Amino acid sequence: MNKKCVGCGVHLQTENKNKKGYTVSLDKDYCMRCFRWNHYKDFSLGxxxxxxxxxxxxxxxxxxxxxxxxxxxxxxxxxxxxxxxxxxxxxxxxxxxxxxxxxxxxxxxxxxxxxxxxxxxxxxxxxxxxxxxxxxxxxxxxxxxxxxxxxxxxxxxxxxxxxxxxxxxxxxxxxxxxxxxxxxxxxxxxxxxxxTPGIPYSQFALDPKFIQKVNLEGEMKPKNYPLKKEASLVIEDKIRISFSIDNNITFFGSNYLQLKKIYEKNLSLLNLNKLELFVKNNSNLYIKGLGFFYIKKASNVNIYGVSQDQISVVSSFLGESEWKYE
Ligand SMILES: Nc1nc2c(ncn2[C@@H]2O[C@H](COP(=O)(O)OP(=O)(O)OP(=O)(O)O)[C@@H](O)[C@H]2O)c(=O)[nH]1
Ligand SMILES: [Mg+2]
Incomplete structure (x- = not known):
C-alpha cells in the first residue's frame, strides 16, 4: 500500500519504528512523528x-x-x-x-x-x-x-x-x-x-527550546543601540558582537530574545569561534534563523559564537542601497 502521511507527505510504513513514516497501523492518517509533534510538541522524534x-x-x-x-x-x-x-x-x-x-x-x-x-x-x-x-x-x-x-x-x-x-x-x-x-x-x-519540503539553510540554532523562543508572534519591536567601540552586545549569552568605531545598530528579531550591552573588561564568550568581517554603510547582518542587525556606519565587526555559514551581510532595505549584486 502506498499511503502518505497527510501531515508531512512521507510514505507510511509499519515495519521500522526508527525510520521515517512509521505508524502503528496503516489505517492511521499521520505518521508517528507528526502525531507526536502535533499533540505533544515532542520534537525528539525524527x-x-x-x-x-x-x-x-x-x-x-x-x-x-x-x-x-x-x-x-x-x-x-x-x-x-x-x-x-x-x-x-x-x-x-x-x-x-x-x-x-x-x-x-x-x-x-x-x-x-x-x-x-x-x-x-x-x-x-x-x-x-x-x-x-x-x-x-x-x-x-x-x-x-x-x-x-x-x-x-x-x-x-x-x-x-x-x-x-x-x-x-x-x-x-x-x-x-x-x-x-x-x-x-x-x-x-x-x-x-x-x-513541498522547505529548503534548509545554515540556521544558527537547532535546539527546540531555543527555536520556540526565536519564533515570532506579532509585530517585532526593533531594538536600537548606540554602541561605543569599547562596548559589545551579547545575545542570550550565546553571541557577542562589537564594532571598530562608535556605531548605531538596530536588532530585528523575536521580542523575547535578551540582548545586553557589556564592556571590554567583561571577557564572556571570547573563547567562542571568532569571525572578523567588514560591513559597508547601511548593511543588514543576518544571523540566519535568528534575526538581523541593521548597521548604519561602515565598520570592522568582531562576532563570537557563530560560524561563517550562519551569517550573511547584504545591503539593507532600510538605508540608501549602495551596492549591486551580479
Ligand atoms: N507570526 C507568524 N507566524 C507564522 C506565519 N505563518 C507561519 N507562521 C509560523 O511559522 C512556523 C512555521 O510554519 P510552517 O507552516 O510549518 O512552515 P513551512 O514553510 O511549512 O515549514 P517546512 O515544512 O519546514 O518547510 C510555525 O510556527 C507557524 O505558526 C505568519 O504569517 N505569521
Ligand atoms: Mg511545511
Whole structure:
C-alpha cells in the first residue's frame, strides 16, 4: 500500500519504528512523528535532514508556477540565491507580514528587491488572512496555470498558509525546520497544488527550546543601540558582537530574545569561534534563523559564537542601497 502521511507527505510504513513514516497501523492518517509533534510538541522524534539540491532539482523537473516563500527575517543572500535557482515561472512571497515592524515601508523592501536583486514579482502574506488568500488566488488565475508549487525556505509558513487556503487540509506545521518531508498533492478544481519540503539553510540554532523562543508572534519591536567601540552586545549569552568605531545598530528579531550591552573588561564568550568581517554603510547582518542587525556606519565587526555559514551581510532595505549584486 502506498499511503502518505497527510501531515508531512512521507510514505507510511509499519515495519521500522526508527525510520521515517512509521505508524502503528496503516489505517492511521499521520505518521508517528507528526502525531507526536502535533499533540505533544515532542520534537525528539525524527528531525530529518533534507538536501536543498534535491528539492530544487525536483521543482525544476516539473513545470508550473512556483510561489517561493521567504519569511521577513530571512531575506538573506542564501535564501534569495535559492529563489534564483527556480527555473519555472515564479513569484517571491515574503511571509509573516504581521511580524514586520509598522515603521518599515513595504515599498522600501520592494524597491530593494528590484534594484539590488532584479526581483519584481513580490507578494507579502500573513497567516489566517483573507486578503493574503485573495492575492494568491488572483495570481493563480491570472497566470492560467494548472500546477502550482508552494516552495521556499523551511519554516517560512507554506503549510500554515495552505491549511487556511484548503479548509480540509491537515498539514503539520511547527517552528522546527523541515516539518514537511515530501511533496503533498491537493486539488483546487482542475488545478493541482503541492506543499513541498522547505529548503534548509545554515540556521544558527537547532535546539527546540531555543527555536520556540526565536519564533515570532506579532509585530517585532526593533531594538536600537548606540554602541561605543569599547562596548559589545551579547545575545542570550550565546553571541557577542562589537564594532571598530562608535556605531548605531538596530536588532530585528523575536521580542523575547535578551540582548545586553557589556564592556571590554567583561571577557564572556571570547573563547567562542571568532569571525572578523567588514560591513559597508547601511548593511543588514543576518544571523540566519535568528534575526538581523541593521548597521548604519561602515565598520570592522568582531562576532563570537557563530560560524561563517550562519551569517550573511547584504545591503539593507532600510538605508540608501549602495551596492549591486551580479
Ligand atoms: N507570526 C507568524 N507566524 C507564522 C506565519 N505563518 C507561519 N507562521 C509560523 O511559522 C512556523 C512555521 O510554519 P510552517 O507552516 O510549518 O512552515 P513551512 O514553510 O511549512 O515549514 P517546512 O515544512 O519546514 O518547510 C510555525 O510556527 C507557524 O505558526 C505568519 O504569517 N505569521
Ligand atoms: Mg511545511
Amino acid at each position: 528531525q530529518e535532514c533534507i538536501k536543498k539540491e534535491d528539492i530544487i532539482s525536483k521543482l525544476n523537473q516539473n513545470s508550473g508556477l512556483t510561489f517561493f516563500f521567504i519569511d521577513f527575517l530571512n531575506l538573506h543572500e542564501e535564501a534569495i540565491r535559492d529563489y534564483e535557482k527556480i527555473k519555472n515561472p515564479k513569484m517571491l512571497v515574503i511571509t509573516k507580514l504581521d511580524t514586520i515592524p509598522k515603521s518599515i515601508y513595504l515599498e522600501k523592501i520592494r524597491m530593494w528587491l528590484k534594484d539590488v536583486w532584479q526581483i519584481e514579482k513580490v507578494i507579502f502574506l500573513k497567516k489566517n488572512s483573507n486578503t493574503s488568500q485573495k492575492k494568491i488566488e488572483t495570481c493563480i488565475s491570472e497566470m492560467r496555470v494548472k500546477t502550482v508549487y508552494f516552495a521556499g525556505i523551511t519554516n517560512a509558513g507554506k503549510s500554515t498558509f495552505l491549511n487556511s487556503f484548503f479548509q480540509n487540509a491537515k498539514l503539520t506545521v511547527s517552528e522546527m525546520p523541515n516539518t514537511t518531508l515530501d511533496f503533498l498533492k491537493m486539488k483546487m478544481g482542475d488545478i493541482t497544488i503541492y506543499d
